[in-house]
Amino acid sequence: MTLKNQFSDNELLRLMLAGDEDALAELYRRRQPAVYRFALQMSGSKSIAEDVTQEVFLFLMREGHVFDPERGALSAFLLGVARNYVLRRLRVDQLLSPLGDDGEEDGAGLQASIDLCPLDDLTRAETIETVRRAVLSLPPKYREVVVLCELQDVSYVETADILGCAIGTVRSRLHRARALLLTKLRPAESVADADSASVKSARCFA
């Protein structure tokens, strides 16, 4: 048991599939925080994050043999599974949620905080909450690159592996996602200023 923390993820997975419960426990303790945080940052819901985390490790128990170490790290594999579960859950919840809920929460709530507190003047907690809401308001394909690259500090290569796309796609999506975030976080006045600035910048080729 005490030596399990010295094993690699692949060794722990092999032991777990062979019936070693301690290997499961070690692997879970090692990898569940990233899975849980990813699900929480993607969904904004603790209950969804818990459900997804549980589903991911149940999947690993059931289908762990499908993991191929040649194709990437186990951590990336788990995040990829978590992504699929999160997106599925979000789709279901979107279908079941009453019309207008999303707009009310994401748009009005976020806009109110932005109007009252521009990014410069926010306290730490307010900044965190504002950024969190802004991230959650992104479309899923931009949200997931922000969560992975910015919040989980996953490399572009691993992110591309998790999302199943090219590294260039990851870069461009992240760039676009950051632009969207800035737009959401910038107060209305600043947006207007930025728009005028962008007009000016069009002539700036210094």
Place this chain on the structure above:
Amino acid sequence: MNCQRFEQLVSELARGQMMEAEVRSEALAHSENCEHCLARLRDEEKLTRGLQLLAAEMETLEAPAEMELKLREAYRTRHVAAPVAANSSGNSARSRYWLVAVAAMLLVALTVAGMWWRSEAPQQTVAEKSPLKPVETPIVPADPSGSQESVSPTQPGSQDVQYRAGNEPPKRPTPKVNKRNSVTRKPEAQLANHATNEIATDFMPLGGGDVNAVVLQDGGQIIRVRLRRSELLRFGFPVNMERYNENVKADVLVGVDGLARAIRFVQ
């Protein structure tokens, strides 16, 4: 470096990503000379700080501790069930093996029995042709009471052997009374050559005496013969005078002593 190129690099620059030192210095130099690009860089840096704050805030978040217990329980259930399933599948595999083995043994036994039966069949045919062989099916007297009881088929083999050896014939169950004949033959198939689609009279004793008693004591053999139709008159049957010279078929019951004991007419 121009603003378009700077725009492509600003996110990487704000996030502190690795890039060529020369490109970085050019981008920073451009931002110092371009107010808009400097503002873009400042916004990007603020966003990066905000995201870093959010990431740091959530860095310690983990799934609830009870989830590990649930997963362990699920794992235990799964890995306890799996060996049971494996054992049961092993048992079923062994059971299938034994079933196949037993079936194969039965098949071999049946094949051997069939071969033995076929090898025995010609010997029985020879025995049937032997003059000493008694009637294969007992000829028993009709039950005077007229009760109809079933008779179990005779077993070829053991009883015939005892009979041939001159022992007392084995006791038979109460015979079934044939309404047409005073004697009953079982199985009828053994007289198929004579009896198929034939109508026969009752056996009538030759030379007096009770045919049933004779048969019970000695057994006998039935021989198919042809007689002149005129012989029917001797037994009280009507004869068509126009067919007086024709032959009729008859079965003669011959005792073990070679004497004809009874006769019946067959059409």
